[in-house]
Structure formats: C-alpha cells, structure tokens
Amino acid sequence: MIIAIDGPAASGKGTLGRRIAAHYGLRHLDTGLLYRAVALKLIHRDMLDDADAGAEEARTLDPAFLADPMLRSEAAGAGASIVSVYPQVRQALLEFQRRFASEAPGAVLDGRDIGTVICPDADAKLFVIASAEERARRRALELRGRGEDVDEEAILADIRARDHRDMSRANAPLKAADDAVTLDTTALDADAAFAAAVAIVDRLV
Numbered sequence: 001m002i003i004a005i006d007g008p009a010a011s012g013k014g015t016l017g018r019r020i021a022a023h024y025g026l027r028h029l030d031t032g033l034l035y036r037a038v039a040l041k042l043i044h045r046d047m048l049d050d051a052d053a054g055a056e057e058a059r060t061l062d063p064a065f066l067a068d069p070m071l072r073s074e075a076a077g078a079g080a081s082i083v084s085v086y087p088q089v090r091q092a093l094l095e096f097q098r099r100f101a102s103e104a105p106g107a108v109l110d111g112r113d114i115g116t117v118i119c120p121d122a123d124a125k126l127f128v129i130a131s132a133e134e135r136a137r138r139r140a141l142e143l144r145g146r147g148e149d150v151d152e153e154a155i156l157a158d159i160r161a162r163d164h165r166d167m168s169r170a171n172a173p174l175k176a177a178d179d180a181v182t183l184d185t186t187a188l189d190a191d192a193a194f195a196a197a198v199a200i201v202d203r204l205v
C-alpha cells in the first residue's frame with residue numbers, strides 16, 4: 001500500500017504522515033527532509049546556487065543524515081525551496097523516493113509532488129491544505145516551543161513566498177493530483193485532522 005500526502009508548507013502533512021504510517025503499519029518518508037538535506041550540504045559548501053553539486057549530494061545522500069535536527073531550521077527550509085527547483089536534484093531524489101516507496105510493506109510519503117510525479121499510482125492521495133494565517137500560527141507555536149524568538153508577520157510572509165515558489169515552478173509544481181482528496185485542516189486540531197484523514201484513506205483502499 002502506498003499513501004501520498006501533498007500540501008503546502010506547514011499544512012500539518014508531516015505530522016499527519018507520521019501518524020497515518022503508524023496507524024497502517026507502513027514506513028514513512030517526509031520528502032521535504034530530502035530537499036532540506038541537499039540544501040544544508042550545499043550551504044555548508046557555500047554552493048547553494050550549484051545545481052550539479054546539488055544533484056551529486058542527492059545521489060550520495062546518507063539516509064541517516066535525515067535525522068539531523070539542523071534540517072528543521074528555517075535556513076534549511078528556505079534553501080530547500082531553492083534547490084527543489086533544480087531538475088537534476090529532483091531527478092536524483094525521484095529515484096531515492098521511488099526506491100523507498102517500493103519496499104515492503106508499503107509507505108506513506110508526504111511532500112509536494114508525491115501524488116502527481118513520484119507515486120502517480122498511489123492507493124490513496126490526500127491534498128492537505130490550511131489558510132496561510134493558520135499555518136503561520138502553527139509554525140510560530142512550534143518555534144516558540146523550541147525557545148526561538150518569533151516574528152509571526154515574517155513567518156507569514158515566508159510561507160506566502162514559499163507557496164508562490166512551490167506552485168509556480170515549471171518542474172513538478174505543488175498541485176493536487178486529479179484523483180486526490182483535499183483535506184482542509186484550517187479549523188481542525190491534529191487529532192481531528194488525523195481522524196478525517198483515516199476516514200478518507202479507509203474509503204479509498
């Protein structure tokens with residue numbers, strides 16, 4: 001079984017993906033971490049604008065690096081949005097993701113192009129959305145929880161800029177697959193979003 005979850009930044013798809021994977025006994029891959037990992041490697045080498053170096057990092061990516069807490073930083077997220085435009089990087093990471101999805105007993109992948117490009121034959125596809133204001137509020141709460149200073153207006157502006165970049169890029173832009181079910185979590189807490197997602201998946205598989 002393969003479950004594809006796509007949606008914009010801070011829509012809650014990562015948390016949802018983890019819980020859905022546990023519920024159905026599947027493996028989970030937060031694919032944003034792959035782009036964050038490539039970005040962080042390039043930032044360390046001061047080569048964020050080098051697509052070929054990014055592709056090389058993507059091909060040789062050590063899965064253990066995906067657990068690095070630095071990947072959760074805003075810098076890694078902003079860098080990810082830049083390297084995710086490079087076709088060579090997307091191609092190298094496509095292979096990583098397809099390999100992951102094909103291994104038993106199946107998997108939940110969350111990202112931007114899982115239902116459209118990576119796993120077009122997924123058994124269930126969810127497109128998770130929430131208003132930009134609500135996503136900024138959640139991201140601010142998360143950062144405050146980690147003891148970071150937070151400027152909510154700046155977070156909102158960053159989310160809007162990232163939405164625009166993710167939706168307007170030529171290669172694998174963020175959009176719902178034709179056969180995806182959209183789940184709006186603006187008014188739902190994490191438990192209600194999880195219950196709604198399980199109801200959708202149970203209906204589809």
Ligand code: C5P
Pocket residue numbers: 009010031032033035036077080081082084110111112113114162166
């Ligand atoms: O989901 P997350 O915020 O970790 O993703 C970081 C960035 O990686 C996104 O803004 C997007 O540009 C890129 N990304 C992507 N395709 C995916 C997952 C993430 O282009 N499947």
